[in-house]
Amino acid sequence: MKNSKSLFLALALLLASSFSAFAQLQSPALSPAASVSQVVGFTKISIDYSSPAVKGRKIFGEIEKYGVTWRAGANAQTVIEFSTPVSVGGKTLRAGKYSIFMTPAESGDWTVHLNSKAASVFAYMKDGKIDEEAVAKDDAVSFKASTKRGGNTERLQYHISAGDNKVATVTMAWEGVMVSFPVDTMVDQKMEQFKSQF
Incomplete structure (x- = not known):
């Protein structure tokens, strides 16, 4: 009798813990987190x-309207980080984190904004949209980026x-668009700085 009560109690506890674990299980994110990194030169x-x-x-053109600044991803802001100073869009940027925003164009190059505050995208929301003037105010640099169309990502x-x-x-890359821009890691300049110390 004691054994059957112990067995019943053990089964009840097992079922309760299983239901608790199942209740905590959430659906996968619709836009899962991702990351990519690459060492280029010293950076x-x-x-x-x-x-x-x-x-x-x-x-593009419907969900993300042409001419309207977009967070270049989903959920939180998209963040690019450089471990050393780099040159982007003709401007030297210090090491650190920058939020990426993009302004899609129906034809031709898109505008890329690297935001110096790396602030939450929600800091730039106004009336349910990204406030382009607020983004531009915090731009470390903005520039035109080459765009190719075709294929489907x-x-x-x-x-x-x-x-x-x-x-x-x-x-x-997303849908049928690829937007690319160069990042000069300034290898030659860094080598010259290093040599000048000796």
Whole structure:
């Protein structure tokens, strides 16, 4: 009798813990977190972002309107980090983190904004949209980025190529669009600085 009571109690506890674990299980994120990094020259370049899916929708021109600044990902802001100073868009940027925003264009190059505060995208929301003037105010640099169309990338992805191990190419690909921009890791300048110390 004692054994059957103990067995029943053990089964009840097992079932209760199973239900508790199941209740804590959440559905997978619709736009899962992703990251990519690459060392180019002396610089580690890292990008943290969320990766939404197309799911049969028309993304650019409908969900993300042309001429309207977008967070270049989903959920939180997309953040790029440089471990050393780099040159992007003709401007030298210090080491650190920058939020990426993009302004899609129906034809031609897109505008890329690297935001110096790396602030939450929600800090720039106004009336349910990104306040473009507030983003521009905090830009460390903004520049035109080359755009290619064709193919289909179901989930938004970022890639970093090492190129000649001096200048990296950062590419965002989603739906039928690839937006790319160079990041000069200033290898020659850093080598000259190093030599001048001796």
